[in-house]
Amino acid sequence: MVHQPYETLIHKSEAVDADAMVLGLPDVCGDQALEASACCKRPRGRPRAYDPDLVLKKALHVFWQKGFAATSLDDLVEATGVNRPSLYAGFGDKEALYLKSMQHYRQRISEQLDTVLCCNGQGDSLTTIVGRYFDIMIGTYTGQSEHPLGCAFMCTALNEAPQHESILEMLQNTIEEFDVRFERFFIDAQTYGCLSAQHDPKVLAQMIGGITANLGVRARAGASADELRLIAGNMTRMLFG
Amino acid sequence: MVHQPYETLIHKSEAVDADAMVLGLPDVCGDQALEASACCKRPRGRPRAYDPDLVLKKALHVFWQKGFAATSLDDLVEATGVNRPSLYAGFGDKEALYLKSMQHYRQRISEQLDTVLCCNGQGDSLTTIVGRYFDIMIGTYTGQSEHPLGCAFMCTALNEAPQHESILEMLQNTIEEFDVRFERFFIDAQTYGCLSAQHDPKVLAQMIGGITANLGVRARAGASADELRLIAGNMTRMLFG
DNA sequence: AAATTTTTGTGCGAATTGGTACAAAAATTT
DNA sequence: AAATTTTTGTACCAATTCGCACAAAAATTT
Structure with missing residues (x-):
């Protein structure tokens, strides 16, 4: 063979x-x-x-x-x-x-998030953790080249999804994984008392997804890491502050 | 010639x-x-x-x-x-x-938004107006084909931006126009008493951008109009409800 | 009706595309 | 050392790419 x-x-x-x-x-x-x-x-x-x-x-x-x-x-x-x-x-x-x-990219990010996205009630506050999450994403969105490249999934996979079944499926899996990850994170945060029971973990997870998408788009359009951090900070404060 | x-x-x-x-x-x-x-x-x-x-x-x-x-x-x-x-x-x-x-697309949407995105304090509530906005976007994201195509800008222009200066500029203009439009909308809403002065119009506008981006992405990944409306509703309620 | 102007349609051509055949090379196994 | 197995590298092919040359067509103007 x-x-x-x-x-x-x-x-x-x-x-x-x-x-x-x-x-x-x-x-x-x-x-x-x-x-x-x-x-x-x-x-x-x-x-x-x-x-x-x-x-x-x-x-x-x-x-x-x-x-x-x-x-x-x-x-x-x-x-x-x-x-x-x-x-x-x-x-x-x-x-x-x-x-x-792309799986390589996904796994690399996934491992980074594993080290940060964990809420057991004893460590840092929710906003601190979420802030760290955004820092990681902003780093990958702006740190690959002199010109920021944005989110590889949104910027390249979305484009091909309708024509390539396999890419579409990868995209769906990635979104699903993202949602689940953050939903669990917020559920944990609630059980450990870091987040009020009023919040709906699912909706919060989608909100994080939206903010992340926003950052990924703006990065590709040329926004600097500092600009993105400012935006992420504003958003986080609005949600949890 | x-x-x-x-x-x-x-x-x-x-x-x-x-x-x-x-x-x-x-x-x-x-x-x-x-x-x-x-x-x-x-x-x-x-x-x-x-x-x-x-x-x-x-x-x-x-x-x-x-x-x-x-x-x-x-x-x-x-x-x-x-x-x-x-x-x-x-x-x-x-x-x-x-x-x-793409300008054709942009203008078409722009005209639709003109008819909806206006807050003079005498018409409908803010959540109603924002809901109508999302309905328009969800309509364009899912109504072009049997398979939803998502946001044309995010799904196609983002991909080309680093290689085509002109497309990058169009993208930047579109984002800028979007931000300004919603910032003005929320400022108006505040002056007419539809929105508390605590909110920052700029941040709210970016939030709407994030939610919109989220919808555009999920649509391309196959989400139905109903699913998207549910998501948009949850988000809107979290922000203004 | 002849001249002018603009669009249309056929057809082409240089360059690039993704993918592969095939022999040489570099390792292990016998 | 001979045989076997896997990767490498050159060279190539068929198909597709974008853009254009050129004549015919369809209108207005003189």
Whole structure:
């Protein structure tokens, strides 16, 4: 079996990558992937000349800047330093590579949020925690380039959603994950007495989503991190202050 | 002077179209455009076989669905029924046509909002007016196709902004116009006693922007008009109720 | 009716696109 | 060392891309 990224062939139109992330599956589909993750012993054939995670990071940056459709394989080859057939063998076609890059992005943010978004009633106040959350998002929205790139999901995935079933599903999963995460957070906050029972956690979560969306949009339109922090602060104060 | 859409050649990287809309200039650049708008007498050459506004509307629909980059001129020719050189002569290149289509979209919404977004203290309550605003937006976000297309600006213009100066500027203008409009609305509401002086109109306007963004995103991800109305209602109640 | 002006429509062409065939290379296994 | 397995790199292909040249068509003006 050579040059057959079977993973993408099978799961193409399912919410693979979301599940893959949850299950911790590798996001490379070459033949070396399985054995490499199963055991530390080096696999059989010629070793891969690139670091898959680094490639995904670099690919993400191109997609983030130019969008999915306007990013050519030549762009990706140039940015990653990996030539075309290797990209193909390792990650599947352009769409699969995009999905994996976006999962990379999603997971990176997800891990950051894990360290911050936790309310057990003993740590900082709700507004402090939410403020920290916004700082993280503002950081990713403005810190990728000299020109702020905004939210990768809203700025690139939304555009493709109607034409690419798999991207639409990833988008839906991401929104759902976001909602659930914040709903749980606010429920916890209520049980630990950090938030009055008057508030509806679901609605608050959607509110956070709206503010986040606002920040992501304004960043892409050129707003600086300082401007965004000001906006986020105003919003947070209005909601909880 | 034949087949020279001079308008686009000159103003390419300025915020033409935004100004053009404000000034009421025509969004066709063929040679018949000027005289046709100046006087009702028919211009000199062969008459145009298409209705410019209808073409923009049809072009918008394609851009809205597929995004700017993934929309080919063949798509546009097929959707509008106007062949390639005529599109070119009438509207300029693909980017110019996209900009004009988006201005069409923006103006259409703007006119709808004019009829609703007015607070003189004698009509309906603030929540009623805001509710009507959201109904309009939800209508445009879900009413263009069997599958909801979301917000055309967020879903397509955001994607292109870093690569196309003119699209970025249009985006900035649109955001600015939105903010100003709602800030004024809330200031009026305060002067007429419909809104307590505690609220900051600027922050409230950004809040509305956030909620709107949220709706636009969720629509593109497949949310129905009913779901969106529920969300908008919850948000509105949290802010003003 | 001839001249002029503008739009239309066919058809093309240079460039770019995504994807792949195939042999060489680099590792492990026997 | 020979065989096997996997990745790499060159080169290429068919399809599509955007934009335009040029003549025919349809109107007004002289």
